[in-house]
Amino acid sequence: MTDTPKIEERENGPLVVSNIPNLRGPDGEMETKQVMALCRCGASKKKPFCDGSHNDAGFESRGGKPAGRDRVMPFEGKEVTVNFNPMLCAHAAECGRLAGHIFDSSKRPWIQPDEGTVEEVKAVVAACPSGALSLALSEDDVTHIVTDKVEIRVQEHGPYWVQNIAPPVPMDAVGGTDEKYVLCRCGLSGNKPFCDGSHRDAKWRDDT
Ligand code: SF4
Ligand code: FES
Numbered sequence: 001m002t003d004t005p006k007i008e009e010r011e012n013g014p015l016v017v018s019n020i021p022n023l024r025g026p027d028g029e030m031e032t033k034q035v036m037a038l039c040r041c042g043a044s045k046k047k048p049f050c051d052g053s054h055n056d057a058g059f060e061s062r063g064g065k066p067a068g069r070d071r072v073m074p075f076e077g078k079e080v081t082v083n084f085n086p087m088l089c090a091h092a093a094e095c096g097r098l099a100g101h102i103f104d105s106s107k108r109p110w111i112q113p114d115e116g117t118v119e120e121v122k123a124v125v126a127a128c129p130s131g132a133l134s135l136a137l138s139e140d141d142v143t144h145i146v147t148d149k150v151e152i153r154v155q156e157h158g159p160y161w162v163q164n165i166a167p168p169v170p171m172d173a174v175g176g177t178d179e180k181y182v183l184c185r186c187g188l189s190g191n192k193p194f195c196d197g198s199h200r201d202a203k204w205r206d207d208t
Helices: 055-058 093-101 118-125
Strands: 007-011 015-018 023-025 028-030 036-038 073-076 081-084 133-136 149-153 162-164 180-183
Touching: 093 118, 118 133
Parallel strands: 023 149
Antiparallel strands: 007 015, 015 036, 023 028, 073 081, 081 133, 149 162, 162 180
């Protein structure tokens, strides 16, 4: 038995997490147990914990089609270039909230690094929970910015944000990282176990 934090998926069932030092909910830190089953079908009445509802809900842990394409799109600026993978984007909108003058989905291109400072760009890449955003420090480079914190954050009406815990299955998206990623909690993603932003399109809520 090791103390290494771990996330495993049960087929057509919950995520089973062990040795997680920090579980943060929308209202702050949550009490943790050594082993916990987290809902990912979206139907539990005890969210974020599993109550067995996945059986009645007929939840399937695979299937569907990712909402975005798996590719790295570079957005070049004079001093810094930003990479973006649409399939990984969880529509968390941290980018627009932190620096709407650089990351504006109503504009084309939607990322304009020269509209802000390099520091602002780096702060947003660091805040992007899914790893959809990274820096290109040289040609074909993908550099993520990740803090040291080991945690799972439960987003209100949204997914699990994970940092510094190995994913339940290898992250095989181009330009993705195992160090930070976003796991589906609504059951609707076409890229399970990862979130593909479908919760936002479906207006999924915690209280459903
Ligand atoms: S996941 Fe990253 S790129 Fe997507 S909306 Fe959130 S901050 Fe922006
Ligand atoms: S929580 Fe984002 S697609 Fe399910």
